[in-house]
Amino acid sequence: MLSTADGAIDGAETISPAELARRMSFYEIGPDELACLVEARATLGQVQQQCTQALHAHMLQFSNLSGMLAKENSLGVLAEAHRRYFADMTAGRLDQDYVDNRLRVGYAHQRIGLEPQWYLGAYRKYLSELMLALYRERSDDQAFLQTYDAVLKLICFDMSLAIDTYIHADRQHIVRLKDYAEQVIGSIPCGVMVIDLQGQVCTLNPAIEAMLDLPPGGPRQVGALVREPAIGRRIALGLERSYFHEEFVIANGNRHLRCLLSRAVLTGKEVLMLIAEDITVPLQARAALHDSEERFRVAFGQAAVGLAQIARDGRWLRVNRKLQQILGYDEAQLAHMRLQDSSLEEDRDADEQAMAMLASGACADVSRDKRCLHKDGHLVWTTVTMSPMRASDGELSFICVVEDISQRKAAELALLHQATHDALTGLANRALLQDRLDQAIAFARRAGHIAAVLFIDLDRFKNINDSLGHEAGDDVILEVGRRLQMCTRAGDTIARLGGDEFVLILPNLASGDQVAPLAQAVLDALMEPMVLGGHEVSPVASIGISLFPRDGADRQAMLKNADTALYRAKDRGRGCFQFYAQEMNARTLDRLALESRLRHALERREFVVHYQPQFDVASGAIVGTEALLRWQQADGSLLGPADFIPIAEETGLIVPIGEWVLRTACAQRAAWQAAGLPGVRMAVNLSVRQFQQAGLEAMIEAALRETGCRAEWLELEITESMLMDRPDEVAATLHRLNAMGVQLSIDDFGTGYSSLTYLKRFPIHALKIDRSFVLDVTTDEDAAAIARAIVVLAHSMKLTVVAEGVETQAQWDFLRAEACDQVQGFLMSRPVAADAIAALLAAGA
Numbered sequence: 001m002l003s004t005a006d007g008a009i010d011g012a013e014t015i016s017p018a019e020l021a022r023r024m025s026f027y028e029i030g031p032d033e034l035a036c037l038v039e040a041r042a043t044l045g046q047v048q049q050q051c052t053q054a055l056h057a058h059m060l061q062f063s064n065l066s067g068m069l070a071k072e073n074s075l076g077v078l079a080e081a082h083r084r085y086f087a088d089m090t091a092g093r094l095d096q097d098y099v100d101n102r103l104r105v106g107y108a109h110q111r112i113g114l115e116p117q118w119y120l121g122a123y124r125k126y127l128s129e130l131m132l133a134l135y136r137e138r139s140d141d142q143a144f145l146q147t148y149d150a151v152l153k154l155i156c157f158d159m160s161l162a163i164d165t166y167i168h169a170d171r172q173h174i175v176r177l178k179d180y181a182e183q184v185i186g187s188i189p190c191g192v193m194v195i196d197l198q199g200q201v202c203t204l205n206p207a208i209e210a211m212l213d214l215p216p217g218g219p220r221q222v223g224a225l226v227r228e229p230a231i232g233r234r235i236a237l238g239l240e241r242s243y244f245h246e247e248f249v250i251a252n253g254n255r256h257l258r259c260l261l262s263r264a265v266l267t268g269k270e271v272l273m274l275i276a277e278d279i280t281v282p283l284q285a286r287a288a289l290h291d292s293e294e295r296f297r298v299a300f301g302q303a304a305v306g307l308a309q310i311a312r313d314g315r316w317l318r319v320n321r322k323l324q325q326i327l328g329y330d331e332a333q334l335a336h337m338r339l340q341d342s343s344l345e346e347d348r349d350a351d352e353q354a355m356a357m358l359a360s361g362a363c364a365d366v367s368r369d370k371r372c373l374h375k376d377g378h379l380v381w382t383t384v385t386m387s388p389m390r391a392s393d394g395e396l397s398f399i400c401v402v403e404d405i406s407q408r409k410a411a412e413l414a415l416l417h418q419a420t421h422d423a424l425t426g427l428a429n430r431a432l433l434q435d436r437l438d439q440a441i442a443f444a445r446r447a448g449h450i451a452a453v454l455f456i457d458l459d460r461f462k463n464i465n466d467s468l469g470h471e472a473g474d475d476v477i478l479e480v481g482r483r484l485q486m487c488t489r490a491g492d493t494i495a496r497l498g499g500d501e502f503v504l505i506l507p508n509l510a511s512g513d514q515v516a517p518l519a520q521a522v523l524d525a526l527m528e529p530m531v532l533g534g535h536e537v538s539p540v541a542s543i544g545i546s547l548f549p550r551d552g553a554d555r556q557a558m559l560k561n562a563d564t565a566l567y568r569a570k571d572r573g574r575g576c577f578q579f580y581a582q583e584m585n586a587r588t589l590d591r592l593a594l595e596s597r598l599r600h601a602l603e604r605r606e607f608v609v610h611y612q613p614q615f616d617v618a619s620g621a622i623v624g625t626e627a628l629l630r631w632q633q634a635d636g637s638l639l640g641p642a643d644f645i646p647i648a649e650e651t652g653l654i655v656p657i658g659e660w661v662l663r664t665a666c667a668q669r670a671a672w673q674a675a676g677l678p679g680v681r682m683a684v685n686l687s688v689r690q691f692q693q694a695g696l697e698a699m700i701e702a703a704l705r706e707t708g709c710r711a712e713w714l715e716l717e718i719t720e721s722m723l724m725d726r727p728d729e730v731a732a733t734l735h736r737l738n739a740m741g742v743q744l745s746i747d748d749f750g751t752g753y754s755s756l757t758y759l760k761r762f763p764i765h766a767l768k769i770d771r772s773f774v775l776d777v778t779t780d781e782d783a784a785a786i787a788r789a790i791v792v793l794a795h796s797m798k799l800t801v802v803a804e805g806v807e808t809q810a811q812w813d814f815l816r817a818e819a820c821d822q823v824q825g826f827l828m829s830r831p832v833a834a835d836a837i838a839a840l841l842a843a844g845a
């Protein structure tokens with residue numbers, strides 16, 4: 001190894017003393033030549049500078065060299081080198097130091113990139129320049145030739161050393177490339193083996209040694225080296241054939257190798273090349289993946305919970321059997337559906353939110369209880385847990401675990417029901433009542449509505465328990481619960497607080513006026529008799545009522561005040577209700593009092609019938625009377641029908657009262673007959689309720705028979721509206737009455753919507769023009785026209801026309817001029833007591 005001026009010369013080798021001697025002999029350099037150069041030292045020293053300048057000028061003409069010399073002070077350094085060279089050349093020694101110096105200089109030139117042809121060219125330039133300079137300086141030709149020959153020999157010797165450095169550098173370069181290639185091949189995980197056509201292994205890397213278990217330093221003959229039969233056989237074939245290319249996989253012990261064996265040409269030589277890859281790990285990974293996929297597939301399919309993979313938009317991508325059972329759809333159907341399709345409308349936003357949260361990475365999983373829509377339409381309670389899953393391509397989906405928790409929910413609900421409901425009746429208990437009342441108050445406050453609390457207590461319930469036993473008592477409580485349910489709306493709450501105490505909550509009421517009728521309905525419903533063990537029991541209850549917001553701002557106040565009202569109701573006498581606030585009581589009480597008095601009016605004989613006469617327009621004689629009901633009050637005053645008939649209609653009391661009027665009027669008519677008074681028609685008003693009552697004809701027949709009134713004396717007044725509802729049945733009823741001989745008239749005609757032609761189908765005898773038309777006939781042309789038309793049309797249908805409410809002479813005159821048949825009105829007579837009519841009849845008015 002050589003060393004440079006500043007250190008080692010990489011890989012450059014000096015020449016041995018034997019080689020030096022050999023070369024000196026070959027270049028014919030001996031002591032004479034060296035002595036000659038020592039002698040020429042002065043001359044050469046003189047020409048050296050000249051030669052150097054000529055060389056520099058020569059080099060600068062060539063761009064590749066001038067570039068190198070352009071570097072700072074390069075020429076100076078070069079000139080100094082030349083000076084030293086001439087000094088060495090003429091020193092008279094050609095020893096190891098001289099040689100090493102030349103090699104070092106040559107190596108330096110080679111390193112700066114001076115190619116050998118240019119280097120040798122520079123020596124040539126020296127020789128030419130020296131030849132000329134020496135020739136000029138010669139003492140004689142012999143001396144010139146001798147000196148120049150010595151210079152020529154030494155410079156050629158130096159050139160041989162320079163070429164040595166280049167050869168050496170190239171060799172080094174090749175060695176490095178070879179090392180590099182060997183390192184690469186040695187370190188790659190692929191096995192490489194190159195075999196020449198004689199079957200000698202030329203290249204073998206460690207990977208293939210390991211793969212084929214080749215013994216280190218084994219034979220180079222491939223047949224002896226490679227023992228693996230599947231490869232050995234193929235190598236033999238590959239060496240035989242002129243073309244060979246095969247890819248194959250072999251198992252060598254635990255290893256799996258994928259091999260490529262092919263004929264190739266390397267550096268002009270045909271070879272057989274084996275490249276092998278150990279695929280044991282990928283194969284094992286694939287097998288492991290397959291096993292895990294299989295395990296997943298079986299576990300997924302067989303899982304006792306519903307499992308699914310769903311896309312980012314909720315589409316079902318993969319579902320297991322259990323999930324299909326839970327939702328009732330098969331796999332093919334679910335493939336066209338989304339998670340949201342099985343959700344209730346109100347849950348869909350939550351579904352989207354959950355998916356968005358998982359997609360954003362805000363949480364690792366989302367779990368919640370929700371109801372799923374089964375294909376059949378019923379709801380299934382489930383716990384749905386979703387986790388995000390990123391595929392290797394980045395695609396996001398969700399793994400969804402759906403657990404059917406309907407049984408647990410049912411148990412929870414049952415428990416909750418137990419905790420919130422009364423065991424005997426199944427009604428709400430105190431806890432639920434409080435909750436519902438809070439809700440009702442909150443709702444009413446928001447909506448500006450009214451909420452009512454009704455505290456209901458059965459009066460003397462203890463008696464039932466004591467006398468009939470607890471079982472009977474329970475039956476009463478159960479029945480009361482049922483009846484309360486019948487009286488209430490869907491959103492109302494009925495609670496039992498224990499014993500015989502019940503509470504009703506009526507939320508969301510538009511006005512407090514609705515409460516009293518309901519309280520009354522509850523009392524009435526409870527009062528209906530019930531039979532227990534052969535005993536008839538009519539539970540009587542008392543009710544205390546508080547209204548939100550008037551009677552209390554919160555639950556406690558509302559319950560306390562309803563309770564207070566209940567005690568007041570009990571004080572007042574049982575079987576009634578009481579509002580917490582007084583003015584509400586007063587209003588409802590008036591009507592209720594009237595109603596309850598009306599119930600007793602018949603038995604207390606408080607009704608009287610007055611009669612209003614009807615006159616024939618042409619003769620002025622009384623031809624009929626209309627029976628009109630009045631209610632005598634305790635103070636002797638008479639209440640008109642307008643004040644109580646509507647309540648009687650509502651409560652159904654009109655049916656017995658109407659029958660009483662009919663019997664009274666018929667009896668009266670028979671009495672006048674018996675008294676020998678002139679015979680007149682007796683008109684009696686029939687109400688809708690009466691008219692619809694089954695057995696109407698039988699009732700009338702009985703009344704006529706029992707009072708001795710003849711059918712043709714009786715006229716029944718019905719209104720237009722009664723004809724409208726189910727006209728066929730009405731016509732049949734009227735025909736039967738007509739067949740009995742009873743007269744029929746339409747009261748208040750003109751106020752309804754029936755046309756005269758419509759009336760043709762009914763057996764009607766008379767029309768009574770409503771008082772409102774008669775009132776205006778003399779002042780309003782329209783009223784006059786209507787009255788006139790009614791008269792003309794009625795006559796064309798052979799009906800008698802009666803005008804009601806005639807109060808003035810002008811009205812009378814108009815009606816007479818229009819040929820109205822009969823009139824009834826204050827102008828002639830108000831409705832009066834039967835005696836007064838008798839007097840009129842007797843007077844022959």
Ligand code: C2E
Pocket residue numbers: 612627628629640641642645658661685686687717747748771804805806807824825826827831
């Ligand atoms: P209605 O059947 O049309 O009876 C005629 C009403 O007109 C009577 O009123 C009578 O007093 C009144 N009236 C008669 N002439 C005049 C008049 O010149 N001027 C004024 N201002 N009024 C006159 P009333 O007795 O108050 O009866 C009102 C209504 O009550 C009756 O109208 C009838 O619909 C009904 N009503 C009366 N009694 C009974 C009954 O026993 N049963 C049924 N169902 N309804 C009855």
Ligand code: MG
Pocket residue numbers: 626685717747
């Ligand atoms: Mg009438």
Ligand code: MG
Pocket residue numbers: 747748768770771804
């Ligand atoms: Mg009338």
